[in-house]
Amino acid sequence: MTMNILVLHNLENLERARRSSAEYIFCFERYAPDNNFLYHRIVNPITPAIRQTDWDAVILESTALGICTFRPREKFYEEKRKWSFLADSDAVKIVFPQDDANQSGLMDDWFDEMGGVGLFTVRPEFSSLLYPKTTRHSDVRGVLSGYVDDTSLSQLRSFSKPFAERSCLVGQRVTMYPFRGGRHARIKGEAAEMVKAAAQARGLPVDISTDPQDVLYGDDWYSFLGNCKYVVGAEGGLSIWDPYGDICDRIDAYLADHPGASFEEVEAACFPGEDGKHVFPGFTPRILEAAMCGCGQILVEGEYLGVLKPYEHYIPLKKDGSNLDEVFEIIKDEEAAQRRIDATYRILVENPRFRYSHLVNTVFDYIREKRPARRLGMAPEAFHRMRSLHVAQLTEAITEREREVGFVGETLVDRVARFMRAQTVEPLVRPGPAADEWLDLHETIARARATSRLQPTSGEPSEVAPDETVPEAEVLRGLTAEIHLLHQAARECVAMIDGMNIPCVGSATPDSPEIGHLRSLATMSASLNGAAARLDGQRSALAARQEQLRRDPVEIAKLLALPEEDRGRLAYFLSALTAEDPRDRGTARFLLSALDRSAPAGWLGRLIWRLGRH
Known part of the structure; x- marks a missing residue:
């Protein structure tokens, strides 16, 4: 049964997103490709196409739920109101909260307002505490914060050097979690700094950093892992429960006045006695990534879902670092290291429980359970037309939004x-070698649509009327007409694009005829608008010249090759017309009233008559 699925996220740039974040968002289509999917950033304008489509399921991924952290809080309420129509939809609503100890009360209220939701949480054992309203009428399923993606596993393994050839003994990139997470959330960062200091004291080659400036993205991160013999890590999670963000707000306010305050100072001022009342552990995807890239792991002692065992799968590190000498002694044995790496790979990477395919099967089993008699979804061709319409509507909405902010012209x-x-x-x-070409095509089409949106849709595109009294008038009028025709042709190109279905990746290649046609239309639209812009520059220069001539009687007289005595009379007349002395203005107006009875013959008379009427 084909279903229409709306996936909401809040990633600003999908092309540059962390691989683990993008994989979670895209996994549903990768492993259930027979369904129809539309992806939308939750803070973007909601298009009519989204509102008018009959959705079988709406998935709110964890980054979309992150809007509950927006401050001032009214920004969150405003975004939430935008999507309130979901409460009236019979679509299956599925939510994926992750850092849910933070703002869980706000999310609980939101989920409750949606009606019944499928709560797919990384902490199902705490669901009644974190979501008391939601769990009264919703289903709870346990999930992980990251999985192994079958489609990218071979690529990740290609980044991995043989263990003996890796030049970095211990590596890691991790940022120190903000104070609002409590001490438990800061264990990863503190352990990294502790191992770094101990290794450097021993003169060992390590590459460990908690500086946000050193964060690695995309393939750079996996190339880094593939060159590390070991990585240092810990369980994720938080040890402060802050359901409505009140503690977070107090911390932010305190740090604004005390920017260099220590954790202990902030704790005493903002959340005394709260840290550790509840501990919400988590299994971080970093452990899976290290296993996929063949790294040995030095992990702070923890539960690790009951799957990973110390010494069998990882080298255990005490929280206080008291066994660092033992850790650095163990890592000398590379044969034992390879046995732990292989065992970890088997228990994690080869385990179906840790595959995205398992997550997707669980989600779609749940959707089918809630919609057992659901009619067939939209035919793929019809859904594709809707998606193309959505993109066109979104481009138009974003153009208007950016223009309202104040951006204009090429910058816009x-x-x-x-x-x-x-x-x-x-x-x-479905990443492939031609992904950049596809992205370039979409960018070119968006540029054509935005440019077309900025141009006038009827009448002449200039408010400057040609002045009949100067020789350039005919040229100016011709330029205006030509610019109008160029803009009209550019708009017709965009209309043709909007009337076509942009082929799906996989159904066409970047060099196929239909893609070539789309690219040609978009390029032609850009060329037409570019030509219009160049002509408009010439027209503006001529219009400015007209304005200068209109305001400078001597220049006008020179242009018209008037006799010397007529130049003086014209200059006097125009000066009198704007004089402060009412008697001079009266004389000028008397002459105008006489000339207004009919258009006088000759350049001078016609010029005086026209200027007087203006």
């Missing part, structure tokens, strides 16, 4: 084009 067009490229999904769902 560039912003819209970059924005639409950053939200283009399909080449990233």
Whole structure:
């Protein structure tokens, strides 16, 4: 049964997103490709196409739920109100909270307002505590914060050097979690700093950093892991329960006045006695990534879902670092290291429980359970037309939003084009060698749409009327007409694009005829608008010259090759017309009233008559 699925996220740039974040968003389409999917950033304008589509399921991924952290809080309430129509939809609503000890009360209220939801949480054992309203009428399923993606596993393994050839003994990139997470959330960062200091004291080659400036993204991160013999890590999670963000707000306010305050100072001022009342552990995807890239792991002692065992799968590190000498002694044995790496790979990477395919099967089993008699979803061709319409509507809405902020001209067009490229999904769902070409195509089409949106749709595109009294009038009028025709042709190109279905990745290649046609239309639209802009520059220069001539009687007289005595009379007349002395203005107006009875013959008379009427 084909279903229509709306996936909401809040990633600003899908092309540059962390691989683990993108994989969670795209996994549903990768492993259930027979369904129809539309991806939408939750803070973007809601298009009519989204509102009018009959959705079988709406998935709110964890980054979309992150809007509950927005401050001032009214920003969150405003975004939540935008999506209130979901409460009236019979679509299956599925939510994926992760850092749910933070803001869980706000999320609980939101989920309750949606009606029944499928609560797919990384902490099902705490669901009644964290979501008391939601759990009264919703189903709870346990999930992980990350999985192994079958489609990218071979690529990740290609980044991995043989263990003996890796030049970095211990590596890691991790940021120190903010104070609002409590001491438990800071264990990963503190352990990294502790191992770094101990290794450097021993003169060992390590590459460990908690500086946000050193964060690695995309393939750079996996290349880094593939060159590390060991990584240092810990369980994720939080040890402060802050259901409505009140503690977080107090911390932010305190740090604004005391920017260098220590954890202990902030704790005493903002959340005394709260840290550790509840501990919400988590299994971080970093452990899976290290296993996929063949790294040995030095992990702070913890539960690790009851799957990983100390010394069998990882080298245990005491929280206080009291066994660092033992840790550095163990890592000398590379044969034992390879046995632990292989055992970890088997228990995690080869385990179906840790595969995205398992997560997707669980989700779609749940959807079918809630919609057992659901009619067939939209035919793929019809859904594809809807998706193309959605993209066109979103481009138009973003253009208007950016223009209201104050962006104009090429700056506005560039912003819209970059924005639409950053939200283009399909080449990233099924990545391939031509992904960049597909993204370039979508950016080119967005640029054409945005430029077309900025141009006048009827009448002449200039408010400057040609002045009949100067020789350039005919040229100016011709330029205006030509610019109008160029804009009209550019709009017709965009209309043709909007009337076509942009082929799916996989159904066409970047060099196929239909893609070539789309690219040609978008390029032609850009060329037409570019030509119009160049002509408009010439027209503006002529219009400015007209304005100068209109205001400078001597220049006008010279242009018209008037006799010397007529130049003086014209200059006097125009000066009198704007004089402060009412008697001079009266004389000028008397002459005008006489000339107004009919258009006088000759350049001078016609000029005086026209200027007087204006």
